[in-house]
Every structure is written in structure tokens, then in C-alpha cells.
Amino acid sequence: MTPNTDLPDPTGQVSDAYQGNWVDHRAPAWSRPYLRLSRADRPIGTWLLLIPCWWGVLLATASTGKFGLYDAWIMLGCAIGAWLMRGAGCTWNDITDRDFDGQVERTRSRPIPSGQVGVKQAVIWMGLQALVAFGILLTFNTAAIIIGIVALLPVAVYPFAKRFTWWPQAFLGIAFNWGALLGWVAHTGSLELPPVILYVAGIAWTLFYDTIYAYQDTEDDALIGVKSTARLFGKNSRKWLKLFLMLTVALFAVATIFALVPLANVLTLVIALGGVWFMGWHLAWQLRKLDTDSPENCLKLFRSNRDAGLIFVLFLAVSQIV
Template sequence: MTNTHPTPDGQVADAVTDNWVDTWAPVATRPYLRLSRADRPIGTWLLLLPCLWGLTLAMLLTQSASWHDAWIAAGCAAGAFLMRGAGCTWNDITDRDFDGQVERTRSRPIPSGQVTVKGAVIWMCLQALIAFGILLTFHVNAILLGILALVPVAVYPFAKRFTWWPQVFLGLAFNWGALLAWTAHTGSLGAPAVVLYLAGIAWTLFYDTIYAHQDTEDDALIGIKSTARLFGTNTAPWLRRFLMVTVGLMGIAVIFAALPNASVLAMVLALGGPWAMGWHMAWQLRGLDIDNPDKCLQLFRANRDTGMIPLVFFGIALLV
């Protein structure tokens, strides 16, 4: 496929300014790292944070922490980077014809001709295999959950073709780590993890609807569905609903995790996490302009901080 819309040095249009890939990475590796979105780290954060929520709430339940938990956190961090990269590679393989028709995405490595489809498939498999090696160090039930996670990852790129709610499928994939990390610590899946997972899906609907507003005109022309197109000018009320569901479900998850063994003070501190997260989401809503793609991208990226907020409160609760 020819590069009809090149960018300077192959840089992707929505990459972070002065990112490490385009600045420091060896030239030969840059197209593949761009394919993995390594030049846009927000996705890795959004995949990792639910893992850390699940791990810290599991520690709150059991009132225990060990060096193995540190390894679970490190393994989740490495796995988030690798599986986000593998998932994005899969997404770009399946979407290569669509990406070439959208202004924001036509500079990506496959439609711009930097990477062949065969090269992308090999790169995807390599990342997934390394991630699988890390997964094998976890509890057997967490390993099974990790394998099962491939189902929503595989389906997500096609969701925008058959449903107006592809963000739900993204949420199913991106928040799976809440289930996996909880199970890696406790050895079994529990109700708090499931409720936390549902809270994460609501959060994904919030931030990815904002993200999708960057492409609504192009998506309409080529027939791509999204919640951004579905909601249109009613986006803000819908985002407010997702905010309330996120905060409510995360609060319930905290209560379920804290009630058996944690102190009342620890529970109250942990409940401050979803409360403060909700305020940060409300701040995003106040600044939202669905007709301003740059603002939408800025707010989308702000969700790294949104997801860090409850993690800080959960960590403090573990210390009391």
C-alpha cells in the first residue's frame, strides 16, 4: 500500500509531542513501536490501571501483601505494554482499509506503508508470546482468565462494524486486568472484582466516547459506528450517566472488598477513591467540546490521572 499521506519521518499524526519512539528509538524499530502505540502511552495506562485497582482491592480484602504482589504489579505493567501493543497491532491489521480513509489515522504504519501486513502479524505474535510467558508466572486461575481475555481483544476491532456500542467491547477488553490481578492475588475470582470490572467498563464508555468524537465526520462517511455518533449533541448527558455508574459501582466494589477484614477507617479512605475520581470526570465534562478534536484528545489523555486517583486512595487505605 503506498504512502499517499506521509508525515515527517513517518511520525503518526496523533503521537505525543517529542515522544521517546520518534526521538530515541532506533530508526528500524520505530514503525513497529508506532504500530504498538508506544508513541502514545495513554492506552497502556488505561489498560494497566484496572489491574492495579484489582490488585490493591484484593490486598484490602485479604489484609496481606508480599513480594509476589510486587511481581504481580510489575507483570501487569509489562503485560499491559505488550498486550496493548499486540491488541493495537491486531486492530490496525483489521482496520487498515478504514484507517486509510480517516484523516487522523491514515499516517499509521500499515496504511502509510511503513509496515507490511505480514510484518505486523509477526510483530503481534511476538508481543503476545512474551506476554504469555509473563502470564505463566501467575496463579493458574489467573492464567485461564488471561487466555480468555483474548476473546474480547479479538472481537473489538469488528464491533464498530455491527454495533453503535463498540466502546462496550473496548471496555470488556481493557478492564479485564481487574479480574486477572484480583485472581492472581487471591487465587479465585470474587464479587468485588466483577463489580470493579463493570465500573471500569462504564469508565471506558466515558473516555472512549470523548475520544471517538475526534473522528465522527470521517466515521459517518465510511459507515463506522460509535457511541460518539450515536449520542451526538446528547453526549454530555450520557457521559454524566457513565460517570455516576462508574462511581457507584466502584464504591460498591470497595465496600465488598473492605467489609470482611478491613477497618472502618480503611473503608472510608478507600471510598474516597471513586468519589474523587468522579469529581475529576466532572471536571472533564465541564471542559468538553465535542466539536474540538484537540480538546477531545486532551481530555481523553487526562484519564490517566482519572484512573490514578482511586489507586492512590486504595494504597493509603492499605497502610492504615
């Protein structure tokens, strides 16, 4: 008899989790459904939420020429907060999408549709994560606290975007890149033009990588009526992705120039712009390798955006120590 491959994995593992991840193999059994709900077995989302925070902090410290112990705490606090808020956001996403997830091959193994966690348990878990993250936020300055609280609005709206717009990836970009504003303000205490441009650059970057990600589900999304840029662009994807790539690089360069030119340190500016250049080449490599008909290829390239984002982080850091 042929086994029914539509049934969830009896071990509870999620289909698109990293093979050999610590949640499925080392975490206590009672905690695994909750950690899977937070995507702890798929850390790429935490990186993509955290990296803009680090951009904001490091661009701000580069613009002032000052990186202190408190800035190191901001970066660490953002890392812990990104893990927690990504978990809370994913929990919220799975609560709102539980009916859709059960109809999509890649997502039906998630904890709620597979029956590992009930909705009430998920709501409590979401609240606990958000509460701890709020405690970390309270260690930042008042302006950063306000920006952090306002960030909850796009997070709350994002799961519904795919129901009413073909551009849910733009809503994800609005939510995921908020840290660029937060990181800058946590250092400087005020919002200025460079972090706003950096934020828009991050949104363009998200449109690039999350469109690639969305190509994994185009067939299932079409069947259940879920919208995405992947479905919208169809066979014209490369033209649109090239546009997002160019916007990303151009806006990163403008944000960097606006932030660092007043510092009047040519070497710092050149090194930081080198990060923009190398990040652009990484995105160009992704576009060359992209096969929208291969879910495995799309997932691999999507995950590689951790490295793309960290390139700019590395160059910003180096620019301040030379």
C-alpha cells in the same frame, strides 16, 4: 504551490502521537515503525489497560490485609504485560482496520496505511509481543492464567465491533478492564463478587472516556460508515456521559464496600472510598471542560483519564499503609 497535506509525514510520525515522544526521537530507526504500530508513541492506552489490573490487585490485597513481595511482582508483571498486550492488540486492530484507517484523517499516518509496515511483518510482530506476554502470565497462579487466556476473545472481537454495533466502546471496555478480574484472581486464586462489580465499573468508565475520544472522528466515521457511541449520542452526549459518570462512581463504591467491609477496618474503607470520590470529581471536571466540536479538546480530556484512574490506585495503596 500549496503542499499536499493528505500525504503521510515523511518522517513516519503518527499524527496523534505525543510531541517529543521517545519513539520518534530516541528509538533506533529500524524499530520505529513497529513501536508506532504498538502505540509506544501514545502511551495512554497502556495506562488505561494497566490501571484496572492495579485496581484488582490492590483491592484484593486491601480485602485480605496482606500485600507481599509476590503482589509487587504481580503489579510489575501486569505493567510489562499491559505494554506488550496493548501493543499486540493495537497491531491486531491496525491489521483489521487498515482499509478504514487510510480513509480517516487522524489514522492515515499509521504504519500500515502509510506503508511503513506490511501486513505479514505486522502479524509476526503481534505474535512476538503476545508470546512474551504469555511467558509473564505463566508466572501467575493457574486461575489467573485461565482468565488471562480468555481475555484474548474480547481483544480479538473488538476491532470488528464498530462494523456491527453502535456500541464499540462497550466492547473496548470489556477488553480493557479484564485486568480487574486478573489482578484480583492473581492475588486470591479465585473470582468473587467485588472484582466483578469493579470490572463493570471499569466498563462504565471506558464508555465515558472512549466516547469522548470517538468525537474526534465523527465526520470521517460517518463518511465511511463506522459506528460509535459518539455518533449515536450526537448532541445528547452530555446526558449519556453524565449517566456513565454516575454509574462509574456508584459501581466503584459498591465494589469497594463489598471488598472491604468484611475486613472490619473503618479507616481503610474510608480512605478507599475517598479515592472513588476524587476520581468522580475528576470525571465531572472532564465533563465540564468537554467541547465535542474540538478534536484537540477531546484528545486532551481522553488522555487525562490516566490521572483519573491512578487516583483510585493511589488511595487503595495508601489505605493499606495507614
